Every structure is written in structure tokens, then in C-alpha cells.
Amino acid sequence: MNAKVIGVGKYLPERILTNFDLEKMVDTSDEWITKRTGIKERHIARDDEFATDMAIIAAKEAIADSGLNVEDIELILVSTVSAELVTPTVSCQVQKGLGAINAAAIDMNTACSGFVSAMIIAQQFIKAGAYRNILVVGSDTMSKYTDWKERTSCVLFGDGAGAAVVTACEDGDGILAFEMGANGEKGDVLSIPSLKFSDEDIERRGGEKKRTFWMDGSEVFKFAVRIMGDSMLRSLEKAGMTIDDLDLLIPHQANIRIVDGSIKRLNLAPDKVYTNIEKTGNISSACVPVALCEAIKSGRAKKGDTIGLVGFGGGLTWSSLVMKI
Numbered sequence: 001m002n003a004k005v006i007g008v009g010k011y012l013p014e015r016i017l018t019n020f021d022l023e024k025m026v027d028t029s030d031e032w033i034t035k036r037t038g039i040k041e042r043h044i045a046r047d048d049e050f051a052t053d054m055a056i057i058a059a060k061e062a063i064a065d066s067g068l069n070v071e072d073i074e075l076i077l078v079s080t081v082s083a084e085l086v087t088p089t090v091s092c093q094v095q096k097g098l099g100a101i102n103a104a105a106i107d108m109n110t111a112c113s114g115f116v117s118a119m120i121i122a123q124q125f126i127k128a129g130a131y132r133n134i135l136v137v138g139s140d141t142m143s144k145y146t147d148w149k150e151r152t153s154c155v156l157f158g159d160g161a162g163a164a165v166v167t168a169c170e171d172g173d174g175i176l177a178f179e180m181g182a183n184g185e186k187g188d189v190l191s192i193p194s195l196k197f198s199d200e201d202i203e204r205r206g207g208e209k210k211r212t213f214w215m216d217g218s219e220v221f222k223f224a225v226r227i228m229g230d231s232m233l234r235s236l237e238k239a240g241m242t243i244d245d246l247d248l249l250i251p252h253q254a255n256i257r258i259v260d261g262s263i264k265r266l267n268l269a270p271d272k273v274y275t276n277i278e279k280t281g282n283i284s285s286a287c288v289p290v291a292l293c294e295a296i297k298s299g300r301a302k303k304g305d306t307i308g309l310v311g312f313g314g315g316l317t318w319s320s321l322v323m324k325i
């Protein structure tokens with residue numbers, strides 16, 4: 001048995017912040033942001049809008065799209081780095097918001113690679129015969145961790161949520177192979193402190209104990225270009241496939257130059273890659289499921305296609321999978 005996507009949904013907050021808006025906030029320009037990142041605009045959650053609110057909207061759409069009833073969902077997996085509460089978790093609040101009374105609920109965090117990791121975990125429960133129908137969500141409000149005075153990172157992120165319902169299918173369909181990994185040794189190149197602040201964390205945040213995002217951009221960039229290509233190839237190899245067998249690749253959308261560098265390493269034609277970064281920025285866990293939802297609903301990804309999903313993120317972590325939809 002494998003896990004197969006049978007429904008998708010997404011939510012992007014109403015408020016749009018353009019590069020021109022950012023020009024008025026920090027010393028930057030639309031030209032710099034477009035050229036260095038490919039981002040033109042991003043959606044920003046309201047002050048009273050959190051990961052849970054967005055996850056519920058995306059999840060409702062995915063369940064409706066799947067044709068299942070909410071009571072059929074047996075497990076809810078939510079990937080997030082921006083849960084508004086430590087407990088109850090986002091997944092438990094989503095269970096309540098949906099009325100998914102038969103579902104267990106688990107939050108997980110492998111940062112931006114989280115949705116792909118959650119799909120891989122869903123696959124394990126289905127393969128083991130423990131569950132048939134699982135809701136997988138990626139939801140993040142990166143704007144709430146953004147230092148809006150720090151021009152290097154504030155131009156990169158946005159908010160949003162994406163969801164997929166997966167169900168048990170025969171071998172040879174659904175998720176065919178995966179690869180994931182971590183390199184904790186390099187974790188320091190990308191961080192958001194919570195309870196513990198090292199002297200370095202404080203220094204990097206202008207001498208303050210701020211719960212804001214900090215990264216070494218060029219280190220992350222180099223890691224991302226290498227790992228996205230390498231991991232995708234390892235998943236394809238495990239599936240007994242080559243890059244030519246992919247109909248569409250949906251990568252984590254952090255920077256268009258990272259995507260371009262990865263597909264160059266993969267020797268993949270740009271028309272086989274789905275990108276939406278221009279309109280969303282980096283929405284962390286939500287990047288891949290939002291793009292997957294758009295690709296399926298627009299007909300870019302069709303029934304029977306072989307799709308690659310690949311993500312990288314804080315930790316450092318990475319995940320990739322190959323699936324038939």
C-alpha cells in the first residue's frame with residue numbers, strides 16, 4: 001500500500017505586501033529583490049490570523065476536494081514552525097475546527113522541508129496498515145518572525161497554508177520512493193530562538209532577545225542548491241526512475257536562483273518545474289503544498305503524472321519524494 005493524493009487545498013491571506021511597499025520600509029528596491037530572489041509580492045496574515053486559522057481553511061478545501069467526509073480522516077499531520085501556542089498544537093486545533101472527531105493529531109517541525117517530511121510519515125502509517133485516510137497540512141506565518149527592519153531577510157518571506165488528503169492505494173501508485181536527511185552540525189546557519197538565546201543569537205539580532213529569523217544567506221544558498229538536486233536524484237533512483245521520468249518537479253520556493261541552480265544540476269527543462277515564488281515569497285512549510293494545489297487545480301499536474309516534491313530548511317533538513325497522482 002502507498003499514500004496517494006486525492007484532494008488538495010490552499011489559503012493565502014488577503015493582504016498583499018509588494019516589493020514597492022517594502023521600498024518604503026527598508027533600504028531596498030523592487031529591482032534588487034526581483035533580481036536576487038524572483039519575488040515580487042507576498043501575502044501577510046492579519047495580526048489576529050495564525051497558523052491554525054490558515055490551516056483550517058486549506059484543510060476544508062482539501063477534504064471537500066477529496067470527496068471524503070471529515071469523519072473519514074484518521075490522522076492529521078501539521079507541519080509548522082510558527083504555531084501560535086505551544087499547546088494545544090495546531091493539529092489539535094485543526095481537528096477541533098474541522099470536527100474531525102476520528103482523527104489523531106500530531107504537529108511536526110522540520111522547518112521548510114516539513115510538508116514533504118509529513119507526506120513521507122503519512123506514507124509510513126498507510127504502508128503499515130494503521131490508517132487509510134490522512135490529512136497533511138503545511139501552515140506558516142513567517143511574517144510574525146520577521147524583523148521588518150532587517151532588509152536581507154524581510155524581503156524573503158510570506159504567510160500561507162496548503163493541505164493534501166492522502167489515502168491508501170495499490171503499490172505502483174501514489175508515493176513510490178522518498179529520501180530525507182538532516183545535518184544538525186550546520187543548524188546554526190538558520191535560526192529562530194524560542195526560550196534560549198546564546199550571546200551570538202543576541203548579537204545577530206541587534207543586541208536584543210528577539211524571536212526573529214536570522215540566517216547566513218550564502219551558506220543556506222549553497223546548501224540548498226546542492227541538496228535539492230541530490231536528494232531528488234536519490235528518490236528517483238530508489239523508485240527505479242531517472243530525471244526524464246518526472247512530469248513535474250515542485251521544489252521548495254525560497255529563492256528563484258536556488259530553484260534555477262537545482263534544476264541546472266538536475267539537467268531538468270524549466271517547463272517541468274512549477275514555481276509560484278513571484279507571488280508568495282517563501283512560505284516555509286506551505287510552499288510545496290500551495291504549489292501542489294495550484295499545479296493540480298490548473299491542470300499543470302494531471303492524473304497519472306509522476307511528480308517530484310523536494311524541500312530543504314532549518315535544522316538543517318531536507319526531504320524529497322516521487323509520487324504518481
Ligand SMILES: CC(C)(COP(=O)(O)OP(=O)(O)OC[C@H]1O[C@@H](n2cnc3c(N)ncnc32)[C@H](O)[C@@H]1OP(=O)(O)O)[C@@H](O)C(=O)NCCC(=O)NCCS
Nearest residue numbers: 027028029032036112151152155217218220221254255313
Ligand atoms: C538572502 C539572499 C537573497 C541574498 O542574496 P545574495 O546575492 O547572496 O546577496 P548578498 O547577501 O551577497 O548581498 C549583496 C549586497 O546586497 C545587499 N542587500 C542585502 N539585502 C538587500 C535588500 N533587501 N535590498 C538591497 N540590498 C540588499 C547586501 O547588504 C550586500 O551589500 P554589500 O555588497 O554592499 O555588502 C540569498 O543569499 C538567499 O536567498 N539565501 C538563501 C535564503 C533562504 O533560502 N532562506 C530560507 C531557507 S528555507
